[in-house]
Amino acid sequence: MNLILLRPEETGTSDGSATVRLTGRRLEHLNKVLKAEVGDSVRVGILGGLMGRGEIVAISRREAVLAVRLDSPPPPRLPLSLILALPRPIMLKRVLAQAAALGVQHLFLINARRVEKSFFAASPVREGDFSPYLENGLEQAMDTVAPTVSVHPRFSPFVEDVLPGLAGRARLLAHPLAEARPLAELVPRPPLTGPLLLAIGPEGGWQGHEVVSLGQAGFVVFSLGPRILRVDTAVPALIAQIGLLLGRG
Amino acid sequence: MNLILLRPEETGTSDGSATVRLTGRRLEHLNKVLKAEVGDSVRVGILGGLMGRGEIVAISRREAVLAVRLDSPPPPRLPLSLILALPRPIMLKRVLAQAAALGVQHLFLINARRVEKSFFAASPVREGDFSPYLENGLEQAMDTVAPTVSVHPRFSPFVEDVLPGLAGRARLLAHPLAEARPLAELVPRPPLTGPLLLAIGPEGGWQGHEVVSLGQAGFVVFSLGPRILRVDTAVPALIAQIGLLLGRG
Structure with missing residues (x-):
């Protein structure tokens, strides 16, 4: 936790100064990891808003009181949205944190033939609440703006109804x-420009008709080479490469 | 497990044909995940050697017999060695698998001021056996050659005695x-050439004197930008970027 995330309703302000009271997980981090004392200053940020510092005014086992001053914007995000065949729950949780940490704009979790049906019935997709994993990534990377996330349990309606609404974007499909x-070789230099869509398949890969459908939707296929990467390795690897090609890396 | 790894002593050959008997974890994968039957063919590779196919000659709950034919080389590796401040055990295990999957040549696990001493006393560093995690990465990525790994519990002797023996290499240090x-911006285009050394610091970053020492050892500092990445995100991100700059991505 390199940044303590605050909610707008906790501060009553989206900028400027405020007094905030912390309990629970964030208090525990202050006490146990940072061993914070009165007068110490820690990095804070308002979810969806500005970042700044919080000075510890009082701290006990029950509560910490911070005087926060918010004066700097969150880091710029990549002009990149990620389309991901829904991975197994343990991987999904990691990838949500990674996508938030890397500054992805939107995450489309879609179905594909080789996605197991049970993944849609499992937590956190069942509850539809991805915020704990996204916020974990924001706290790590020192950002306040999480990717938005949408779930698309049917492949064809996503390709036919959702993708056309995202028209005009560069579209890249990882497939061997x-x-x-x-x-x-694929991407022209000097730098690529966004907004971009990147599609990453399931374990076992996209099926032929899925590659055809995505190709018809404007996706250009590129190869990662002979190595098959696990999704929690492929996601940061590809996002970082695209960041580099956008001149951000 | 996209590739079943065999040991040279199991085949009695480093190329050509052989008959191999499998039990344990690999048998379980054949039975439970692949639901393999007599006549099926699976991808196999000899640790440190060639890859090919294995035809199932017989299979039961107790044993599988494979007729293997080995005819193709493993994928090329990156001309890149990684110097990593020793991360906490759970992260180390992931990073070992990632480094193997991404084709790193050598992994130097070193000490730094912000590395906790307990990490050197914890498994798997204590046992000095990294092979289960490396092989996990090879099985995923379909490779047979793991990075070599060395452990350096003291920072200064590593910088003063080991680094000079690796002279003539391009050296990159991730530090904000x-x-x-x-x-x-740092790396000249057209493509970077290897061999390369990449150094990635501990949680909390390198300390000032460590940056100075590594600078004196020829490392050029580059910035990852304002986002602080967890080591299991930073490692694939940076290796993938370097691969791209080497013309491999």
Whole structure:
């Protein structure tokens, strides 16, 4: 936790100064990890808003009181949205944190033939609440703006109804087609420009008709090379490469 | 497990054909995940050697017999070695698998001021056996050659005695110095050439004197930007960016 996230309703302000009272997980972090004392200053940020510092005015086992001053914007986000075949729950939780930490704008969790049906019935998709995992990534990366997340349990309606509404974007599909070129060759230099859509398949890969559908929706296929990466390795690897090609890395 | 790893002593050959008997974890994968039957063919590779296919000749709950034919080399590796401030055990296990999956040549696990002493006393560093985690990465990525790993419990002897023996390599240090430029600007195009050394610090970052020491050892500092990434996100992100700059991505 490199940044303590506050909710707008806790501060009564989206900028300027405020007094905030913390309990629970954030208090425990102050006491046990930071061993914070009165007068110490810690990094804080308002979810969806500004970042700044919080000075510890009082701290006990029951509560901490912080005088916060918010004066700086969160880091810029990548002009990139991620389309991800829904991974198994343990991977999904990691990827949500990674996508938030890396500054992705929107995450589309979609179905594909090789996605197990049970993944849609499992937590956190069942509850529809991804915020604990996203906020974990924001706290790590020192950001306040999480990706928005949508769930699409049917592949074809997503491709036919949702993708056209995202028209005009550069679209990249990671898939080991024999004729696919590596990303380094595919993308024109000088830098790529956003907004971009990146699609990453399930364990076992996209099926042929899925590649055809996404190709018809404007996706260009590129190859990651002969190595098959686990989704929690492929996501940061590909986002970082695209960041570099956007001139951000 | 996209590839079943065999040991050279199991085949009695480092190339050509052989008959192999599998029990334990690999048998369980054949039975439970692949639901393999006689006549099926699976991907196999000899640790440190060739890859190919194995045809199931017989299979039961107790044993599988495979007729293997080995005819293709493992994927090329990156001309990149990684210097990593020893992370906490759960992260180390993930990073070992990631480094193997991404084709890193050598992994130097070093000490730094902000590395907790207990990490060196914890498994798997205490036992000195990293192979289960490395092989997990190879099985995922379909490779047979793991990074070599060395452990350096003292920072200064590593910098003074080990680094000079690795002379002539391009050296990159991830650290948020105010004047540090992003990787995209730092590295000359057309492509970077190897061999390369990449150093990634501990949670909380390198200390000032460590940055100075590594600078004297020829490391150029670059900035990842304002986002602080967890080591299991930073490692694939940076390796993938370097792969792209090497023309491999």
